[in-house]
Amino acid sequence: MSAARNRQPFGYGRAAYLTLNALLLTFLLAPIAIIVVFALNPTPYISFPPVGITGRWFAKFFNSSDFMNALWLSLWTASCVLALSITIGGACALALARGNLPGSRFMTAFFMSPLMLPAILIGLALFQSYLMAGIGRPVWGLIMGHTLVAVPYVLRTTLAVLYNFDQRIEEAAAVLGASPARVFLEVTLPLIRPGVFAGGVFAFIVSFDQFPVSLFLVMPKNETLPVVLFNYMKFDLDGAIAAASMVSILLALAVVLALEKLIGLKAYVKL
């Protein structure tokens, strides 16, 4: 087939299609553009057009011990949530898809239920439970709260992979003499890995940006970045907020790119 035949004529339909896409992209990216302008503009308020370029808000962010402690706590929490949610979510998905469990559809809905509840209620309920149990508000309690809302993401993406999974590959490995553990480690795990890690990326981002659950579970001097930003905004709405947002966006992007590089999320997209 010639290249000329492949080329579609540029009609009104295509123009409308491209315009719609451009509008959608603008709608999605405009807030980020405003954050960039606010973060680099020297004025302590949002003004357009910007009057110059400054790095003072980034300097303020990185020189503030409150912001830095919050950033590290958020990163630490999100990393723990990533590890816990891929372990719990991956195991749950395997059990639900392969375990021939009675009521597996109900259990799937049950494990997905944290997504259906308002996160602020989950935070409040956990807060009261911890206080009634005399635990207080430890960091591991915060991690558990985040894990609760992050597991459904891993569960959903892993289940999607497992439902499209050709079980004959596992059977072939077993017939050739591989033990169940070896089949799992060398056949099942590599095949479901993109689904598990794609869910893990969501889990990391959900935890890193988590606000409603954290609101009730953070301790004084141990607050996550979104909570610190919210409280800062009530008193000082300056460019440091935008600088912090930029850093958050870049960190989330870095995690996605790193995971893509390490495990190749594109493979999941192809499934």
Add this chain to the structure above:
Amino acid sequence: MITRRKALQVSAVGVVAAVGAPSILHAQTRTLKITTWGGKWGEVMKGSVLPAFEKEFKCTVSADQAFPFLPKLQASPKNDPLYDVFHTNSNEQWNAVLEDRVMAKITAKEVPNVADCYPYAVSDKIVGVSIFTSAIGLGYRTDKGLAAPKSWKDLADPKLAGARGGYIIPVNSLGQCHLMMLGKIYGKGLQDLDAAYKALEALKPIKLVDFTGQMEKMLLAGEVSMGVIHDSGIYRYDGQNQPVDFAGPGEGVMALEQVLNVTPGSKVKDLGFAYIDYMLRPDVQKMLSEAVWYSPSNRKVKLDAKYDAKLYTTEAKVAQLIQPDWKWYNARKEDIDARVTRILKG
């Protein structure tokens, strides 16, 4: 010669000491759990005020700056509350006292420095003790050819259509104060809601924000030319060459009190009272007043001339402060919220 028995005894004592020492030390160092603001206030508290208190009273202070304070207090057991000292604006204290979450009254018997405070600090409109107050009035741009507002009615000037600022009333106590003030200016008094609603309707189009910090930025950015704000929200830019100023309208200004109170179930009530007393000391009051431009409650405080000229530091100035009846307002809040939301929708 060291025998095996001796060695074991010494080891056992060492282990007990190592395990027990932190808890013994912990038992001796009491912890006071408080709520406090962030921003500049939080900086001064964490940098100077709280460390000095901890040193003097040999305790540690756990200061929570993460909102929302009242729901967290309400969710904790009454006999083991999340906070020992509750710092909020006055409206939340009134909600808390209805559920026995804070004490109804604090007197000079528990907090000796209360004796030196202006009467408003422990008036019948206050639950607990007001340690500072701001004045809610009008902030305005000085570069837009506007005269300094003399009356609350100046906000309704047609020239300010779309360039006046107010608050989302259900979530902001300044907005709630403004609504009550509209009742006083255009009707029979602070509780004349019908007049207030009518006056609010007449202020449209008006730009609304959630937080006072946002109002400050809108004034600085020139998005609004005049808006409802507390004096400290404008005075904090003193010396920064910003074209904004504050005016206390002639009809009076509303008081935005910083109230401290002790929770009845606190295990360290004495320390809580000591903390409030400490916050009312003239030197502590002066330090915080001059850092954040709040008017001190203790009448013995002598502020530097620059602050003294603008803040409410004399009996005559303090007489201009109007304290809202939050008990009355909170009892009607649901209906008021529904009505103002309908008025300001869109």
